[in-house]
Amino acid sequence: MSEEYDILIKNASIVDGTGAETFRGSVAVKGERIAAIGEVKGDAKVVIDAGGLTATPGFIDVHNHGDVSILHYPEAEGFVRQGITTFVGGNCGTSPGPYGDLIDQAYFLYDIYNEVAPDMYYPNRLLPRELINERHRELYGWEIDWHTMGEFFQRVEARGLSPNYVPIVGHGDIRYLVMGQDFRRKATKKEVKAMQEQVRQAMEDGCRGLSVGRDYEPGYYADIDELAACAKVAAEYGGIYTSHSLRTGLRKARRPGEFPPPKINGILEAIEVGRRCKMPVEISHLSPLYDVWPGGSEIMTEAAVKATLKAIDDAREEGLDVNFDLIPHHLTGGIYTCPWLAAALLPWLRITGSRENLAKALQMREFRDEIRESIMSGKWYGLNPNINPHWAARPTIVSCRDDRFVGKTVAQAAEELGVDPLEALTEILSVDPYTKAVVKGDDDSTKLMFYRHPEMMIGVDTFALDDKWECKTPPWFLPNENSFGGFPRYFRRAVRETKTLTLEEAVRKVTSLPAKKFRLGDRGVLREGAYADIVLMDPETVTDRGDQLEPRRYPEGIEYVIVNGVTVVEKARHTGAKPGRILYRE
Numbered sequence: 001m002s003e004e005y006d007i008l009i010k011n012a013s014i015v016d017g018t019g020a021e022t023f024r025g026s027v028a029v030k031g032e033r034i035a036a037i038g039e040v041k042g043d044a045k046v047v048i049d050a051g052g053l054t055a056t057p058g059f060i061d062v063h064n065h066g067d068v069s070i071l072h073y074p075e076a077e078g079f080v081r082q083g084i085t086t087f088v089g090g091n092c093g094t095s096p097g098p099y100g101d102l103i104d105q106a107y108f109l110y111d112i113y114n115e116v117a118p119d120m121y122y123p124n125r126l127l128p129r130e131l132i133n134e135r136h137r138e139l140y141g142w143e144i145d146w147h148t149m150g151e152f153f154q155r156v157e158a159r160g161l162s163p164n165y166v167p168i169v170g171h172g173d174i175r176y177l178v179m180g181q182d183f184r185r186k187a188t189k190k191e192v193k194a195m196q197e198q199v200r201q202a203m204e205d206g207c208r209g210l211s212v213g214r215d216y217e218p219g220y221y222a223d224i225d226e227l228a229a230c231a232k233v234a235a236e237y238g239g240i241y242t243s244h245s246l247r248t249g250l251r252k253a254r255r256p257g258e259f260p261p262p263k264i265n266g267i268l269e270a271i272e273v274g275r276r277c278k279m280p281v282e283i284s285h286l287s288p289l290y291d292v293w294p295g296g297s298e299i300m301t302e303a304a305v306k307a308t309l310k311a312i313d314d315a316r317e318e319g320l321d322v323n324f325d326l327i328p329h330h331l332t333g334g335i336y337t338c339p340w341l342a343a344a345l346l347p348w349l350r351i352t353g354s355r356e357n358l359a360k361a362l363q364m365r366e367f368r369d370e371i372r373e374s375i376m377s378g379k380w381y382g383l384n385p386n387i388n389p390h391w392a393a394r395p396t397i398v399s400c401r402d403d404r405f406v407g408k409t410v411a412q413a414a415e416e417l418g419v420d421p422l423e424a425l426t427e428i429l430s431v432d433p434y435t436k437a438v439v440k441g442d443d444d445s446t447k448l449m450f451y452r453h454p455e456m457m458i459g460v461d462t463f464a465l466d467d468k469w470e471c472k473t474p475p476w477f478l479p480n481e482n483s484f485g486g487f488p489r490y491f492r493r494a495v496r497e498t499k500t501l502t503l504e505e506a507v508r509k510v511t512s513l514p515a516k517k518f519r520l521g522d523r524g525v526l527r528e529g530a531y532a533d534i535v536l537m538d539p540e541t542v543t544d545r546g547d548q549l550e551p552r553r554y555p556e557g558i559e560y561v562i563v564n565g566v567t568v569v570e571k572a573r574h575t576g577a578k579p580g581r582i583l584y585r586e
């Protein structure tokens with residue numbers, strides 16, 4: 001008996017990814033591709049009765065750090081369970097290579113870095129490979145043994161992966177490789193030349209572009225000439241330039257009065273690189289680049305969003321190929337989330353070693369005074385009222401041994417106690433170092449305004465993980481909610497609850513638009529001959545389930561996910577299949 005197709009999805013609402021209207025029908029898969037769509041006759045080895053579910057192309061996540069953890073979590077359950085069939089790795093200037101004797105994997109290997117090179121304030125993230133590997137071998141049974149991106153790709157292919165991976169190389173890793181520990185300065189001509197050679201190697205190895213991280217070390221120390229020189233090489237290969245533009249300034253010690261540059265200049269710089277190098281530009285995780293304080297004024301917020309988008313629209317009108325992406329969760333975008341209020345005093349949590357010890361130490365007046373001194377001199381810039389006057393208005397206490405504080409922000413608690421916010425924070429933590437706090441607020445109107453833009457795409461900005469993952473060293477980070485529910489949240493908020501976008505438009509922005517931008521041939525659409533990357537979801541129920549206290553929950557409403565013709569998620573469970581591929585430069 002030989003069936004015509006491998007998989008036949010019957011009785012589906014089909015949203016093909018182009019923005020065209022939904023139609024009813026079937027999708028037939030043979031091998032890795034879609035063999036027929038619409039009214040399909042014939043039999044298949046596996047028949048899936050969609051029962052009215054919506055079939056869409058698999059979601060393409062354009063801003064992602066899954067490459068950094070894909071060897072540890074090749075099944076990338078947090079991604080595929082939310083419908084991501086392809087992720088773009090290597091963003092924010094950080095990729096898993098090229099490496100020399102020093103490596104920076106500090107974000108993902110947070111515990112290892114804390115253990116082998118403890119530091120009170122801002123750790124040096126560039127450490128000897130040997131040192132990292134000693135502990136890495138103990139924990140995982142293998143070593144970080146590659147140098148070039150090409151060698152890394154071999155490791156990934158040997159292990160297999162569930163989603164597809166679009167590789168970008170990080171300018172940061174290249175800059176580290178060339179300059180070593182002496183990176184806090186402008187690069188010499190010779191060094192820039194060496195960086196260009198590294199970009200060339202990465203592009204030859206199959207990367208699809210170059211990313212920069214301008215708020216981080218070492219990308220912060222580059223200038224536009226260096227960035228353009230590196231980007232130009234990527235452009236020779238048809239590469240893209242993805243930019244985490246300068247917004248906060250270096251996230252390190254900063255003295256009062258040292259303000260970051262105007263945020264809008266960051267994206268103007270990225271656009272200028274695109275102009276000089278005649279290459280496509282992707283602005284990473286866009287947010288309003290003008291501050292409005294206090295919030296709550298719709299007119300002011302809208303003005304900030306419009307002014308931000310104008311820079312992008314002006315560039316597009318000029319003929320430049322500029323897009324941008326957003327992180328779906330509106331409050332806690334980023335790689336991690338942390339429920340512990342004690343995280344606000346991270347340096348002192350590190351030296352005391354535990355929450356109990358921190359509470360004890362906070363009973364000493366001198367200890368509190370020393371914390372204040374350190375903060376006011378700029379060593380730990382997060383709580384400095386001269387740098388960030390509104391920090392205390394953000395965390396809302398949700399659990400604390402002293403009921404008086406529950407439901408209040410630190411600022412409100414301070415008012416009640418008649419002390420300043422820093423004194424209130426130390427008081428609360430001395431009473432209960434296990435106090436939990438979240439960032440509250442339901443207002444995602446800013447995000448929804450950005451969603452409307454026709455060139456907007458989505459990226460979860462996190463690692464490939466499963467729902468067991470956590471940090472085991474202070475401040476005990478958890479993965480961000482977006483790691484599990486970013487795309488379901490996008491559909492819930494943008495389509496079902498606010499009707500900001502039609503389903504067809506919302507799907508287009510995460511399928512055919514990113515496929516076109518990253519030149520992924522035959523992906524991002526449901527049509528005969530395209531790769532069978534398919535999601536079956538229920539737009540009426542699709543939802544994220546994690547929150548800041550427990551982000552590690554898989555979403556609901558994503559029933560089937562197929563990658564290259566192989567079922568990876570079946571009835572909302574990972575099948576263990578690893579049909580993903582590295583989508584090399586074509």
Ligand SMILES: [Zn+2]
Nearest residue numbers: 092244284285
């Ligand atoms: Zn970033």
